[in-house]
Amino acid sequence: MLLPAEKELRAVLARFAEARFRHDLQPTGRSSRELEDTVYTLCVMTGTRTVDEALVAADAVLERLRAARETVTGTPQVLAA
DSSP: OOOOOHHHHHHHHHHHHHHHHHHHHSOOHHHHHHHHHHHHHHHHHHTOSSHHHHHHHHHHHHHHHHHHHHHHHSSOOOOOO
């Protein structure tokens, strides 16, 4: 599986969090579609079928990218969210 770019994966995770929050706060047809779209995108990016699997996979991908960065630089780096 190809790893998604960190920047794009983080952007989709942020969009998912916003869509989930908005839909949970005030569910509408629009918020439902937005949530479904971001879940679909997240699942495609991570090669999974459910949002729970996608979130676990996204965490694993981000951890793998962090570890690879540490291997290259030799020192842990802290990234701003």
